[in-house]
Amino acid sequence: MSLRKQGMTRRQLLSQSALIGAGFAIGSGFVAGQAQANWALEVEHLKPETMATLIQMARDIYPHDQVGDQFYATAVKGHDSAEAAPGIEDGVAALNAAAKNLGYGRYLDIGWERDRVDLLRSLEDSAFFQQIRGGLVTGLYNQKAVWPIFGYEGESFSEGGYIDRGFDDINWL
């Protein structure tokens, strides 16, 4: 069995069991960013590992390498509610079961994005997948803090529009 198949990424080899995919489960009720990433997300209703799985899943659905995990965490944190949590736990359990069927320990143990995406493709018609994906369309892309990463400037009325600020400044045509 290959290293990849066993789900042992270099990161996990280095940090062993404390590392969970896109975030650490730090103590009870927290998921935090890895290494120097300075963010943490408190979970109230979901297991920290479940939240970490959601964050990885979010990145696998809408991967933007220039967008930090904290934005993905923000995008999925709405699922951490008393109402939603049971369904989310079931969905993540099903995801992990599917990973296990493929010979991995769980979803977060799948080292390559390509393999995680293949697994997600097999589940993309499920209500759980569509719930997570659908929520991300607004949860991720409607975060104002994300917009500058894509160069999007948002509203301009407060600055008088672009009439004097480059509405026609293209210089490469």
Add this chain to the structure above:
Amino acid sequence: MTAPFELSDDSVVVVIGTGAGGGVLANELAQKGVSVVALEAGGRYLPEDYINDEWDSFGQLAWTDPRTTSGDWRVSKDFSGLPAWIVKAVGGTTTHWAGASLRFQDHEWKARTTYGDTAGANLLDWPIDPREMDDYYTRAENKLGVTRTGGRAGLPGNNNFKVFEKGARALGYEEVHTGRMAINSADYDGRPACQQTGFCFQGCKWGAKWSTAYTDIPNGEATGNLEVRERCHVMRIEHNQQGKVTGVVYVDAEGNQQEQKARVVCVAGNSIESPRLLLNSASSMFPDGLANSSGQVGRNYMRHVTGSVYAVFDQPVRMWRGTTMAGIIQDEAINDPSRGFVGGYELETLALGLPFMAAFLDPGAWGREFTTALDHYENMAGMWIVGEDMPQETNRITLNSDVTDQHGLPVANVHFSDHPNDIAMRDHAYRQGIAVYEAVGATRVFPTPPYPSTHNLGTNRMSSDPRDGVVNAHGQSHDIANLFVSDGSQFTTGAAENPTLTIVALAIRQAEFIAAELGRQNI
């Protein structure tokens, strides 16, 4: 100085809806001294209230009451509860529209004659001579302050337009310019010039774009002859034993049912709500709904052949800066069946912000093929296709009694499937749009599927023969002399042009007719 009219006042004209059709009609009638009560389902928002944030604005303005969909159009799969992206507010969709103000071409008034028999298409000529519209178009252009008409200058081109224009010229297109837009290029009618702010779809915070919300509506109210009642949703139209309409029953802002008596009722709730209201007004005398002896109420629903082409370049474009619809290619708007389809289409620049681009570029898509497109959002340019679609009897609005709205009324089901002519036209437009961008060095192109409909047309169409349609050449229903249709649902065919200017011109014309008929005691 809003004019308060009594509920029992049966001398008033009731106008249902305050958008391009209803808002203009209400004002034009009020200017002629006619007493008008306009009932608007939405609330009143003015430029200071508009929100330049796509989703927040959508929450403020969009008509999101429940609707259902069917047919093979992709909207029915991706946005099953949102067939149309239109507005519930005083001003209607004139708050949201991009401002493109184009006259129909002469041959488009005679689609049946021009295009001939087209299998599966329910084509008909308009019962209006194009020459008769010339003066009404001029008056509409002057009302809206349309650029490149009446001596008004065009708007300056933004980055998105410059990319589009250069590609168009490279392909040999000649009818390429920054459009005829109801957006001020200089101060006009007490409203300022465009400040290139973007967010035209979210309501113009400068008031540079024409909307009835801050022009016709307050102008009509200032006469003392127009009372606008907002947050009043009309449930049904009442009639007497002589088959004349007598008033409307509506739910007011407090949730109470009221009945406003009327001498004349004009329906202008858009091509989904207007037929829904006529169908929901069925009675023992009119079991198939009001004005429906032809069986055409709700049928022939048109939404234009649409779609978008976005393209990524190796350098920034920043298409969101400035006017959302900033320019046009008109060379393909002609009728040239050698292209493999009848009718024509316009190409018009369009920009979406990042949040809406994520929702509409390829709905439901995920993974890197999708996200690498958004990674280059800053380097994107975009255009929208708007072309003539074929009216089909089976594309229609029906009542869905399995789903009711907040008032307990059956909702509208919107059924739409493309005609083969629509598909051929869209494919041609995608190819041409892609060629425009590749001519300026696009590294990747996206033939993007149609959004929820913004141009909703044809569901109470005009016809000379009462058996073929719902209303006559003045929008007066064939069956009931004092019941009118005043919005885009009276369109016999859709033409290639954005419909608002024609809706406004028809409303000006209809106001003259109604005022004259009232004076003659004919209605």
